[in-house]
Amino acid sequence: MGTTSLSFDRRESGSSTAEQVAAPSLLARMGAGLTMTRRGDDAEPQLRFTVRGQRDPVGSILSPAHGSEEPEEWRVFLERLEAPPVALGRFHAGAFRALWKHLRVAIGPRLPLPQVAPDDEGALRLCWSRDQYYAELVLHRPDDQERCLHEWFFRDRVRDEHDGSKEPETGAPAVRFLRLLEDATAG
Amino acid sequence: MSRTTKVDFTQPPINEVVCGALFERVEALRTAHFGLIWGAFNDEFPKTEDRQPLLRGTPDPSQLTERRVWLLSDDERNILQLQRDRFHFNWRRLESGDAYPHFEAVYTAFRRHLETLRGLLLPQVDLALEAFELTYINVMPLESDTYRAVGQLLADLPWGGKDFLGEPGAFQWAVELPAKGAADSMLRVAAQSATRRSDDSPVLRLELTVRGAATEDMDAWFDAAHENIIYGFLDLTTKEAQATWGRRA
Numbered sequence: 001m002g003t004t005s006l007s008f009d010r011r012e013s014g015s016s017t018a019e020q021v022a023a024p025s026l027l028a029r030m031g032a033g034l035t036m037t038r039r040g041d042d043a044e045p046q047l048r049f050t051v052r053g054q055r056d057p058v059g060s061i062l063s064p065a066h067g068s069e070e071p072e073e074w075r076v077f078l079e080r081l082e083a084p085p086v087a088l089g090r091f092h093a094g095a096f097r098a099l100w101k102h103l104r105v106a107i108g109p110r111l112p113l114p115q116v117a118p119d120d121e122g123a124l125r126l127c128w129s130r131d132q133y134y135a136e137l138v139l140h141r142p143d144d145q146e147r148c149l150h151e152w153f154f155r156d157r158v159r160d161e162h163d164g165s166k167e168p169e170t171g172a173p174a175v176r177f178l179r180l181l182e183d184a185t186a187g
Numbered sequence: 188m189s190r191t192t193k194v195d196f197t198q199p200p201i202n203e204v205v206c207g208a209l210f211e212r213v214e215a216l217r218t219a220h221f222g223l224i225w226g227a228f229n230d231e232f233p234k235t236e237d238r239q240p241l242l243r244g245t246p247d248p249s250q251l252t253e254r255r256v257w258l259l260s261d262d263e264r265n266i267l268q269l270q271r272d273r274f275h276f277n278w279r280r281l282e283s284g285d286a287y288p289h290f291e292a293v294y295t296a297f298r299r300h301l302e303t304l305r306g307l308l309l310p311q312v313d314l315a316l317e318a319f320e321l322t323y324i325n326v327m328p329l330e331s332d333t334y335r336a337v338g339q340l341l342a343d344l345p346w347g348g349k350d351f352l353g354e355p356g357a358f359q360w361a362v363e364l365p366a367k368g369a370a371d372s373m374l375r376v377a378a379q380s381a382t383r384r385s386d387d388s389p390v391l392r393l394e395l396t397v398r399g400a401a402t403e404d405m406d407a408w409f410d411a412a413h414e415n416i417i418y419g420f421l422d423l424t425t426k427e428a429q430a431t432w433g434r435r436a
Contacts, residue, residue, distance in 0.1 A: 098286035105265060105278060105288045106295035108231050145435055146197070170195040170435070172289030175406065182299060 074113055086118070092141055095148035096124055099139055099172075106178045112185055132158035133184035137177070140168060152177040154184070194417050197433030200325040200393075201287050206297035206409065207268075207275035207320035208401065209243075213312050216271045221256050224269065227307055228300070232258035232267055240270055267300055275320075276300055290413050298405070316401035321412040323420070325393040327428070329380070332389035334358060340391055340428045341378060356380075364419075368411035372399020374419055395419055 078100065080086070081093035088096065103111055114126035114137075122141040127134070136153040143149065149168030154177060155161070163180065172178075225235060240253035258267040264285065268275040276297035278288055305314055329336040334354045338345040346354060359379040366372035377394045397412035421429070 094286075098288075101286055102288040102292040106292035106299075108296070108299065147195070147435060170193055172291040175291045175295055175410075178291060178295040182295065 069109075071113070077116075088124070089142065091146055092122075092124075092139075092148060095142070096139055099137075099148075099150065102172045103178075103181075106172075107182050107185065110185065111181070128181065128185060130184055132156055133180075135177075135181045135184055137173060154180045194421065195435045196429070197435065199287055199432055200327045201280065201323060202326040202392075203277060203279040203322075203324040204287075204290065204293045205275050205277045205320070205322040205324075206294055207273060207322075208301055208314075208316055209273045209318040209320065210401075211315040211317060212272040213308070213314070214271070215312065218254065221254070221269060224304065224307055225256070225258055227303060228258050228267060232260055232265070234259040234261070234263065238268070241273065243272065265296070269304075274301055274304055294409050294413075316405075318398060319401050319405065319408050319412070320396060320398045321409055321416065322394065322396040323416050325395075325420070326381075326383070327391045327393065328383075329389040329391055332356065332380075334380075336389070337378075337380070337391055340425060341393070341423055342425045343423065344378070366397050366399060366412065366415045368414065369397065369399050369408055370402070372397055372408075372412065374415045376419065376423065393420075393423070 077086075078097055081088045081096060082090055086093075112128060112130070114128050117125050117127075119125055119138070124139045126137045126139070128136075134153075134155045134157065138151045138153075140149045140151075147170055149170060150173060151165045151168050152173050153162065153164035155163075163176065165174065165177075173181075225232070236257040236259065238255040238257055240250070240255045242250055242253065253271065255268060255270040258269065259265070262281075264279055264281055266275075266277040266279065268277065276293065278293045278296075280287070308314060327340050330339065334346045334356070337358070344360065357380045359377070361375065361377040363373050363375045366374045375394075375396045375398070377396075379392050381390050381392045382388070383390045395416045397415050399408065399412070402408050
């Protein structure tokens with residue numbers, strides 16, 4: 001449902017047959033609960049919320065710290081793609097930044113930073129290698145239609161399986177590659 | 188043109204893409220659980236908003252306690268919407284320079300987050316998926332606030348000269364068609380005139396939604412839904428308009 005869209009849901013609701021769960025079992029599974037603590041006889045009771053073993057005051061839950069920020073070095077690298085030593089053209093650099101955003105949307109902050117290197121033809125090669133997995137994404141230089149085509153390759157060294165695009169593609173990397181990359185980089 | 192041809196625009200008029208799953212209402216989900224679920228997502232979605240619930244059918248008293256929660260990414264471009272009977276992932280454009288991440292990335296993210304939700308609820312609740320939904324919302328500037336400008340964008344909505352009526356100032360239009368390649372699914376197209384808040388300029392909002400019965404193969408359903416939307420969009424819009432959006436394939 002769009003964030004500004006009109007609702008046009010006219011389907012009749014099916015009656016729920018979902019198995020009822022006792023709230024405590026879900027709470028217990030997530031290791032969560034609410035506790036009241038006192039710091040001393042005169043201190044006001046302080047409400048604390050615990051999630052997965054963390055004990056945080058409610059205030060920090062309302063403004064949670066989050067771990068989705070990228071390392072400063074990587075942000076600087078992305079900002080300076082047009083400058084030496086990478087020295088990409090403006091369009092190529094923009095396509096690289098867009099590609100990285102696509103990957104972050106798809107896979108989220110757990111996506112490790114890739115190794116990035118230019119090849120002899122001016123393409124940028126992004127590589128991830130973890131355990132038996134190797135994933136590679138190549139972003140070509142802009143063509144005469146100002147398209148930055150890309151190719152992908154994936155290998156499972158243990159199973160000796162590999163997959164990849166058959167020819168350079170436009171747009172975002174294929175769902176197949178994103179799924180493989182997601183699996184390969186899962187913690 | 189073969190439907191295997193990938194269609195690409197340099198400046199697509201896409202404003203928002205939404206992937207969604209509707210499921211049997213999980214009565215056991217209480218307000219507190221929504222907060223706990225947020226705990227599993229707040230690395231990527233550190234902000235929240237409460238929204239009016241989207242109700243199905245005729246509301247009954249049991250739905251009075253329904254709630255819908257938005258979990259937003261730090262830049263507020265990505266949104267998870269959670270309700271006891273639905274789960275949506277939205278990507279939205281907030282600035283004109285925002286790069287559209289493409290269907291592949293949006294769907295992969297939706298699938299990943301849906302799996303996270305299912306993992307949190309198992310083994311107590313296994314979500315019984317009932318329907319899938321894919322929506323593309325396009326916002327296109329109009330040259331003027333007259334209906335005639337709409338005909339420059341949508342091929343099927345020309346407005347001939349009317350002696351008495353003149354030109355409409357505002358309009359709404361919608362059609363529904365069976366979706367191709369996705370059983371028990373419909374493509375709904377809705378167009379309406381609107382005004383962009385940032386500069387009060389006239390725009391056309393074109394929304395394409397495919398909704399259908401959930402299937403075992405979610406990837407195949409969303410692929411088919413995406414194809415219906417892409418080729419439906421090409422059928423609906425004029426070639427001249429497509430050229431202004433930088434169509435390259």
